[in-house]
Amino acid sequence: MAEPDRPDRGERHLVRQLRALLTRPLDAGDPTPDAVPFGDDMCSINPMDPTLLATVDMLMDGVDFDSKVNDWRSIGRKAMAVNLSDCAAMAAKPVAAVCAVALENSLSAQDALDLHAGMQDCAAVHGCTIVGGDTNSWAQPTVISVTVVGRCGSGSGPVRRDGARPGDRICVTGPLGGSILGRHLTFEPRVELAARIAAELHPHAMIDVSDGLAIDLDRICEASGGGAVLAADLLDAVIHDDARRQAAQDGRPAREHALHDGEDFELIVAVSAATPEVACRRLGLFPLGRMRAAPGLFLDDGGTLEPIPPRGWEHFR
């Protein structure tokens, strides 16, 4: 697990600096306020067409997968799935993918084909086509970078992370924690569910749980302005069985695994306070709590507000 967030370093700090460096006229003059700003799950390719989006994720052997344990088809599947999960987070329909790989020299051609077959397995399920790539080899551990271009339907996206409002209902699409026991490789990105959520609930904000519920919800809070309060009993209801198994192994509370483990790839959804809970439950969403105007993440445990550290998986610590 990572250290508590320090504002002067860490991945989030670097991304803020990169955003300042790369800020484009779009963000300053803002002729197209619908375009997605730098730092969301996907980004607008063309300010004139805010429904055309791109995302990229890089996976490294020994960090995001372990080629000594995982088979190449599963690894390829994950490399595609994490990107499709970013599409889901914006309620975008994945259209096309390009895949760049630096394969460790010891890999066989069959390993490379298995890796790409795994990517294709996952892409095809969600209507995405692998249209090209770049294949390289080197003496170091394998690196895989997948870029996916997606398209939002008119009127139902992109759903950004910066639109949540005080009072919004916070929901999640499935149980959380302990994905390291296997689900981080086998999860199904919530592409189709996200499209239904966007069409039926018109959510104010969405993000996928890639680095952990607490840190990813904090990203919604930071982008939207404000904070969030989760109800302890609702949190307990979304603790995954894997979180309990993991807790039994390492002695840490299962609730902590649900809050801070990464790679669940469920969606955190903020919907209007006016949306009935039953409308959320009908789509399989689990209510967790509410957004509020004041900053900070808190757990409401029988009336006592306990701060939740916004930590999870971060690079550059």
Added chain:
Amino acid sequence: MAEPDRPDRGERHLVRQLRALLTRPLDAGDPTPDAVPFGDDMCSINPMDPTLLATVDMLMDGVDFDSKVNDWRSIGRKAMAVNLSDCAAMAAKPVAAVCAVALENSLSAQDALDLHAGMQDCAAVHGCTIVGGDTNSWAQPTVISVTVVGRCGSGSGPVRRDGARPGDRICVTGPLGGSILGRHLTFEPRVELAARIAAELHPHAMIDVSDGLAIDLDRICEASGGGAVLAADLLDAVIHDDARRQAAQDGRPAREHALHDGEDFELIVAVSAATPEVACRRLGLFPLGRMRAAPGLFLDDGGTLEPIPPRGWEHFR
């Protein structure tokens, strides 16, 4: 230098296998014959819109650059420039880029910012905006993957590599060889020249010299069907001074450096036999020879045809 091409292995063989694996309905049923097939410098994102293209290139420390010698701004610049060169090869206008990096842990935040500033320097010159990315760190050498989305003007692209015809004039946009002495980091991608070539010469095929004149011209031959004959005196006229300097250092003929060195990032252009040489020269193109129906690459040295091995930089050898 790499071994002579063996059809049963090497990068080209793997790409052929990947193409077979990933072949999409587009290639089989082909409802949109204008869409760019898998394996060109860029690929069509959406078969319904063949002018929207993407390319990806991954650069690895110790292979494509050397962080012990090169500064991070120059490295970033190259990572962007190689992608913009792919845009040039299709006569596409670069629109947006996403950048994924796995940075070696020892890098500082300033190194990461310099790297991205270098990418932006190069992108901005050619009208391309960096819209997003993925920042990671790990204990291994740095890997950079840049994806660029580009757009072709109506009627002037994409210029593919598979359209060359027997008798076509083969030209190149600049002198070749010895880029390792520094030009591989500082070259300017031929984006604007490519647009002029496309608009004025309507070329049958283009490719950028990323892996070497011989191997990249052979890729045009393979994709188009047919072969090529280069004139020795014309080849000698495009030997770069760096190729001669390199030749003086390593004792290999300067002509070999011009034929087989990678990373010149000039464009090889095949134009109709009916295009006057003066029209090519007016755009700064250097004539090199002609396409022919029979396969194989040859050097015409005073009437004698010498085979040119189609070798250059290849992964997976």
